[in-house]
Amino acid sequence: MATTPRIIVVGGGLAGLSAVMKIAEAGGKVDLFSIVPVKRSHSVCAQGGINAAKNLKGEGDNVDKHFDDTVYGGDFLANQTPVKNMTAQGPAIIDLLDRMGVPFNRTPEGLLDFRRFGGTLYHRTAFAGATTGQQLLYALDEQVRRYESEGKVTKYEGWEFLSAVIDSTGVCRGICAMDLRTMEVRTFPADAIIICTGGNGAIFGKSTNSVVCTGSAQSALYQQGAYYSNGEFIQVHPTAIPGEDKLRLMSESARGEGGRVWVPRKKGDPRPAKTIPEADRYYFLEEKYPKYGNLVPRDIATREIHKIVYEQDLGIDGQPMVYLDVSHIDRATLEKKIEGILEIYEKFVGEDPHEVPMKIFPGVHYTMGGLWVDFNQQTNIPGIFAAGEADYSIHGANRLGANSLLSCIYGGFVAGPQAMTYAKNLPAQTGDGGHAAEKVRQMEYNNILLQNQGTENPFKLWRELGDTMTRHATIVRYNAGLKEADAKIVELLERYRNINLTDKSQWANTSFAFSRQLYNMLQLARVIVQGAEKRDESRGAHYKPDFPDRNDEQFLKSTMAAYDAKSDAPVITYEEVDTQWIKPRPRVYTSS
Amino acid sequence: MAKKSAHVEKPKPYTGSTFKVSIKRQASPDAPAHTEEFTLPYRSGLNITSVLVDIAANPINATGATTTAIAYDSNCLEEICGSCAMLINGKARMACSALVDALLHENGKGEITLAPLSKFPVVRDLAVDRSVLFENLKAVKAWVPIDGTYDLGAGPKQFPQIQEERYPLSNCISCTICMEVCPQFNDSTNFVGAATIAQARLFNLDPSGAVLKEDRLRALAGDGGVQECGYAQNCVQACPKQLPLTEAISDMGRDVAIQQVKDFFTR
Amino acid sequence: MGSVAGVAPPDNAHRKGVKPLRAGQGHSFLLRKLHSLTGIVPIGAFLIEHIISNLEIVHGPVAYAKQVLFLNSLPLVRVLEWAFIFIPLLFHAGYGVFIAVRGRSNVNVYPLAGNWMYVMQRVSGIIALLYIIQHLWFQRFSGVSLPEHPGLAYWKVQYELSNPWMVAVYVIGMVATCFHFSYGIWLFCAKWGITPGDDARRKLGYATTAFGVILCGLGLWSIAAIVSAPMVPAVEVIPAPADDSAPAVVPTYQVPTVQQYDSNGQPIPQSAVPQQYAPQPQQ
């Protein structure tokens, strides 16, 4: 065994960078792969903040309450031990970020300031203006750049992970990746790999996610034998700005700072929002959930908005939109705390939210499901670890606001050292560890794709996939619709064989790279749809009107999807959930 | 914090049913560039990135010939990842926040032109290589040298005034627009550009980051350093995140000069 | 693992385009700061002095001659002149041209105020350069030598400005230099961090504009004065100093015999009849 373990980290978001830091610090060598330059990873989008029970507001908050809120918020589907560990480490993680120079907002005394977020009654969310994700990602990126300048980290930006290299004994020995400029396919050796490739919003066409959030890497691994868990749990954020190409998030912090959600009481009220008197406004969240008000957990807020629009027909101007109003808050407060997100609205919609209420609607936002991992963040394939939004741990059936950034860093902090330990005990590979064979497999795939003389345009197929998924597999789900969606995906997979790339060049061919991802998206879409169809209950973000209640007896279980090559379809089984710390109880936010 | 919220003019609706986009294309770094025109159906609310996706989904140019999808960088689509800077109607801006309605009115021709940033090597079409910014950030040690990632307790107290001075600088999205628009940023000066200077300032202001203050100031006195700025101030006007760039340049100019004088007498 | 060779990292060496910062290397910082300083301290200070000195023109040939004599009789005046004017100017101009040609102006695309000023600073610098070259050649290094014959200063300048083209050259030169200098002060303060805030820079902008306008006004005033005054004959209104080390005492008495010069600055042989100098009425 060589003295310096060599670890590959795929993905340079918060999770990936956290893992890299830990490995470099412990003396390992890291090769870091990312499609986009790491600073442009999706983590940069997070606006609201990061949770940790530091109790700096004298509210008696503590890590146990954070633990409980997270498990409860996730409708008890999360394995509790990792959640407990994560929440316990929260305060130390915030301190670390603070030491790394993240410009967190401050109290007059110079201490960290905290705000309130959904699903909790405490001021538990540290924030840096309205660009917390960017600040955290940059801070980690800077640390990694420092290690890079010391020669401990090598970055491969502009490389896409295609698959893992797995030897004849089923142990991972590296990765196969493609340079997105030269289109060169190459394998890279590693003692262990960590997958931190984020979420999969692109499967739904328009979402609040970034363009590269396709879930392609996770899907490739699933097709190589990794379990994919809880795929059906997709968080739809209650407040997004509908747009042509994407749904831009209006952070929960808008409500955290006092933003109120309402619609006119009268259907199709033609008056401009500002002129509608208080009495004629229906603050439906505040009326129904007096305790949490506008800060009920996301799944609940989303369903309420969905109901207002589609069942009560109270959407603004008959459109699927409701008001999110911050115009009653004074300018100075807004400027100091959430100016960044208000600017987004102003920039993309062209109206000033200081003056008029914003128009918003729910949008696909977060992937609770992901690669199955044990409590050490290792997948079922030896040598493959996963962390961040790409894994399924921590959030169960629903993620609480500002818990994700924490879970990404926590996941990376566990995966890094665990991968090191694993690598140190890894017996040497025999032969070439499967490198040559994997490379040939991927090159053949590329050749077929490039030479295919079909008629289908990959971007059009993708739009159809997005429409189907959004219609049938988001806020409200029916088994008939889910079956229809699955059939549609099978059809799309069939049509995929008839794909035609107008661009057959071997240089920075983006549509070629996208087509590869599209295939993986289609495969993963089936996991989502079938998982949802089989789960006949309502839990967290997964809501079926035909099965409106949570069914712990049958479904207090993690969904485990395994790819069956013969039938080219997922096989779904279930695994018990670790509930050793907190006894499941009904999740209700209406009463106290 | 200075209130500089971009004043957004609500664009008047365009009346045509189609609109024209002409795009400067280049198949590879060494291939010759040419312009390709597209005629696209008009919808309100389009931005440039959605136009480019529309072309990808239907890659037919204005002459009716089938062509290839346009290569360009994008990721977040909400002006925070810094990927999508390009020349739109000749000016450097972010494609995801460039609204078609406004652009069609801009040059009075109902037409939009797209081209890659001019100061960076073209990779393909609208995608360019901006890694020089990341190299520059390395050169000025734009990081806080922490002892380790283990639990070392809370960081130093920092008054909100410092945070409020640092925060605007921390909003840089590494889009390189400030460099593109700067007349001094070119291959004969090899000027480092406003963004890196601002980031050096950001870390010098941090109580712990200040440990490397002198290193950063010395780095910025190297060839291509802060002295190359001719104060054209395009950077501060064009920066999509409204960083106080000229202020940072002034501050750093002073600090670098003082450091040089100190070094002259003590080293 | 060791059995597999490490993979070479991505190659950045053959980067095209703008190169990264050469952290802490090279001397351009020093040179650039010297350029900046020379613009203010010797050259800028000289410009103020020069324009104020030239204002003596308004008081007529004798006053101007006295001023020129005074300046030329400063101790070690030739050394001072080279050390504090010519060499700094040569450096500032030379490096200034170097700076100017390396910029890639883009006002056509970004017609913003600061960008215009950036371009104007370069244009005015080049104009100043051309102006100063011709100015030095005609006034300092050719024709009658004024350090030797300060009494002819007024005539020499007036003769030069009897050509309307030269008037235009002087006016343009004056405007360009004063603009260059006053915006230069603003630039200097911005770059040396004396005015870091937007407010400070705006206020200084008003001040330097006012300063530039006044300075330029004074310069133009002397041009106007000498152009509008009746032509004086080419006679020395005060005697030439014996040598460079002459005491800085300006004689109060005017010698009636004066040497005359032709338009090429060549002495005209003395005529038999002594000529009397008739002072011009002052404006």
Ligand SMILES: Cc1cc2nc3c(=O)[nH]c(=O)nc-3n(C[C@H](O)[C@H](O)[C@H](O)COP(=O)(O)OP(=O)(O)OC[C@H]3O[C@@H](n4cnc5c(N)ncnc54)[C@H](O)[C@@H]3O)c2cc1C
């Ligand atoms: C708009 C928005 C706002 C949010 N706000 C908050 C918030 O306020 N608080 C909070 O806690 N959470 C928030 N979240 C959630 C949070 O931002 C994400 O869950 C988190 O950033 C995910 O980080 P990650 O490291 O797992 O992955 P990402 O940051 O998504 O990074 C994925 C990385 O993987 C790389 N990658 C992907 N595929 C491949 C491949 N095939 N090969 C190579 N590299 C690949 C990408 O290049 C990228 O570097 C928000 C999310 C959104 C969409």
Ligand code: HEM
């Ligand atoms: C009103 C317009 C001006 C007049 C009448 C004028 C006149 C003169 C004269 C007569 C001399 C020669 C003095 C001598 O040899 O001792 C001179 C020298 C000089 N002038 Fe001007 N000048 C004018 C404007 C300028 C301007 C705008 C500049 C630009 C900076 C300038 C720069 C110089 C320099 C550098 C010298 C040489 C100084 C020296 O020999 O010590 N002049 N000028």
Ligand code: HEM
């Ligand atoms: C003779 C030809 C000259 C040329 C080619 C020239 C060129 C320049 C240029 C290009 C700059 C801008 C530097 C930058 O932006 O980085 C500059 C600045 C300046 N110049 Fe000149 N200049 C000349 C003459 C003068 C004269 C005669 C004066 C004084 C009266 C002067 C005073 C200044 C000052 C004060 C600055 C600002 C310094 C700074 O940038 O910090 N220059 N010059």
Ligand code: SF4
């Ligand atoms: S300073 Fe502004 S323009 Fe420059 S890279 Fe940063 S965000 Fe872009």
Ligand code: F3S
């Ligand atoms: S545009 Fe360039 S010259 Fe200086 S003020 Fe900005 S960096």
Ligand code: FES
């Ligand atoms: S796509 Fe991220 S800034 Fe435009």
